[in-house]
Every structure is written in structure tokens, then in C-alpha cells.
Amino acid sequence: MKVKVLFFGATADETGEREIEVSLAKNTKANEALAEILEKFPRLGEHKLLFAVNQEYANGAEFIKDGDELAVFTAVSGG
């Protein structure tokens, strides 16, 4: 299955990407998906990361579905 992965701010700078498509095996969990993304972009590992699935914060246990929108970003700093 294919998912979209978004990067913002520091993670967009580290990866040089703002949006990529990633192929995942069926029944992949959020934490496994993140591990695959980190394999592609090891420098992301230098940051404390937050991870969202379909615009909701993920705790890692969620099952990813085909077409999901994932996002990897650093701790927020708005305000």
C-alpha cells in the first residue's frame, strides 16, 4: 500500500522534501512506518520527533491504511 508522508520546518530541511510517497507492507503500524521513514532519512534521528496519522497525533500503535497521510515533525513552536 502507498501512503503520503509530509515534512515541515526542521524535518523538511533535514530531508530536503516536503512530501513523499512511501510504499508500506499491509498491517504496518505507525511506529514501524516511522522506522522505515527514518531508514530513508537517518538525520531525522537527531531530532525529537512527533508523528501524525491523518492529521491526528499518533502514539505508534495505529495501523496504517492505504492512502493515509502521515506527517513527521519536531516539537511545535508556534505562538
Next chain:
Amino acid sequence: MKVKVLFFGATADETGEREIEVSLAKNTKANEALAEILEKFPRLGEHKLLFAVNQEYANGAEFIKDGDELAVFTAVSGG
């Protein structure tokens, strides 16, 4: 000695005055001055009053001097 007495809001309505001149004996204290004012305008007694001498809140023990500016008003309600 002569002093100026100011009224505002409810006390101006009760007395029908905004500013009067009052003659006081020498060495009159603030609470005595207020008592004299109340004698002139007994309906002021229906209100809880605050009293200022020269634009400072008075506790009653202050000695009034010639030319002082006294003010009699109800609990404030700005804001």
C-alpha cells in the same frame, strides 16, 4: 477656614450639588468635617460613603487645612 467639597455620581444627585464651599473650625478632623457635611445633606447618610482629602482617600483622622479639597462619594464602580 474654608474648604471645597466635591460630590460625584450618586452623592451629586442626592445633594443637587457638584461643588460647595464649607466653613470649618480650625483643627477639624476629616471625620468631623464629614459629619458637618452630612448634617447639611442628611440623605447622603443612606449611602456607604468614601471620603477623600486633597485627592487621597481619608481614614477620618486627618486634620483639615484651609483651602483643602474634600470629596464625598459612594463606593466606586468603574471598569
Next chain:
Amino acid sequence: MTNDFYEITGEPLNVGEIARRIVPENCGATVTLDGYVRQFTKGRETLHLVYEAYEPMALKEMSKLIEQAHKKFEIENVGVVHRLGKLKIGETSVVISVAAPHRRAAFEACEWLIKELKRTVPIWKKEVFADGELWIEGDSQTENAKAEAEFKIFDV
């Protein structure tokens, strides 16, 4: 150097303009209290309000409050502006704006300033209803009680 101001005016108040005037270069947050005329008080409809002040004393008391606020809280600038005269429903009667390096102090100082202003600054509000009008005496039961504890209220 602080950049405080305190004013009494008969003109309409512009909340944003007041908040902007106290923004210092090294601060991160401004907290602003904007008080305005309610249409209904305990179910009774207010047509408009009239504010009156003992102006020179009110300005002195406002100045004292700002001075005390600087001692109590780590704040940079304070602006306090109160409107006088006839106010329509929804019009702003008072604006208090506080800028501070840390927002916690700005929130605390702003809340303290409005509480103290309502207790100590000689300004009075008259509510005008369809069937009469009433000078409001004191902000509320609670705050009246506090006023009595500190000033002498002459209850004859």
C-alpha cells in the same frame, strides 16, 4: 525605562491601538483586558451607561496602581485607559494592557490591575434603563467587602 500610560477620555477606545502602544522590543507577550457595556444585567435591559470620574484623583490612583504593579510583577509596560461619558451597548469602557517578558506575569498583572481599578479608582457608572436610572455603588458584594477592609467606608 518603562513606557506606561494612564488616561481618561471621552473618546471611543481602540483596544488594538492601546495594546500596541506598550509593546517593547524585548518582550514577548501583551495581555489586554477589554471591558464593555453589557446589554443585560440580571435580566434587566440597559439602554446605555454613563461614566463619571473624579478625574485628578482617578489619574493619581491609576498611577499608583501602575507603580504597585511594577513592584509586584515582572512586567515591562502598562497602559490603562478609561472612557467617560455616555456609552452605548457593546462600547469599550476600559482597556488595561500589560507587556511582559513572560506571559504569566502579564496575565497576573492585568487581572490584578482591573480588580484594583474597580476597587480604588474614583469612577462611577450609571446604568440607564427604559424605566429609570441607577448609579452603581461598588463593583460587587465581594469587592465592596474588600474596599471596606482597606479604606474607611463611612456608613452613618
Next chain:
Amino acid sequence: MTNDFYEITGEPLNVGEIARRIVPENCGATVTLDGYVRQFTKGRETLHLVYEAYEPMALKEMSKLIEQAHKKFEIENVGVVHRLGKLKIGETSVVISVAAPHRRAAFEACEWLIKELKRTVPIWKKEVFADGELWIEGDSQTENAKAEAEFKIFDV
């Protein structure tokens, strides 16, 4: 019926206009937090800032915060507006305005909303200095620690 709004915009923010939009007929006070670009952070001079958002998620999170605020506090209306893009020194980055029948609730809700916005809404700030630039990661040590406790931070 509340009259809340939450927005993300590239346009300059008008604090007074935002505060005005939430004024209801039966409320007496609005509290507004106005956050803006500091010139100096820990002694280093910031030339300007750039804010970026994960916009659809940021709007969802803002909507959730407003919903939670209505449950936690007795408030009437809330307005939250965050600016994006390049901001000059002194320009407002965020405005949070809360109207309530009693000012205590407005102060509490406004302070809670800015704290939570800085912790949960996916918006990031880049500080641009004369000699480089830096994406800020998390609001502060303290608030980061709180974020970790609630969301899972993936520290690989």
C-alpha cells in the same frame, strides 16, 4: 450559541479587530493575548521570523482546544488567529481572545489556550539571525517535557 473562530493567515493581525469580533451581548469582559516577535532572544538579535504550519492539522487542533476550553471554563466566545510566513520584529504572531461573563474565566481560559496552543498546534517558528537561522523545536524545556508526557515523542 457561541461565536468562536480560529484562523491561520499570512496577513498582518489586527488585535483590536480580533478582540471585537468575539464580543457577545451579555458578557462583560474580553481578555486578549497578543504574542509578537522579540528583537532579542538570550542576547542574540533576531532579524525576522518565519512561521510555518501543517495547516489542516493546525486548524483541527485549534478547534479541539476551543472545544476543550468551553468545557473547562465558563466562557462565551473564543477567537484564535495565528499568522504564518515572514514576520518583522514587533509584528503580532498570534492573538487569542476570550469573552466571558466573568473576567476570571476569561483570564484563565486565555492563559490555558496559549499554553496549549504552544504545546499541541503544529506550527513552527524559524529565527533568522545575521549569521544563520534556526528552527525552534518546542516552546521551552518545561513545555516540551509536558508534551512528551502526553504525546509520544519518537526519540530514536
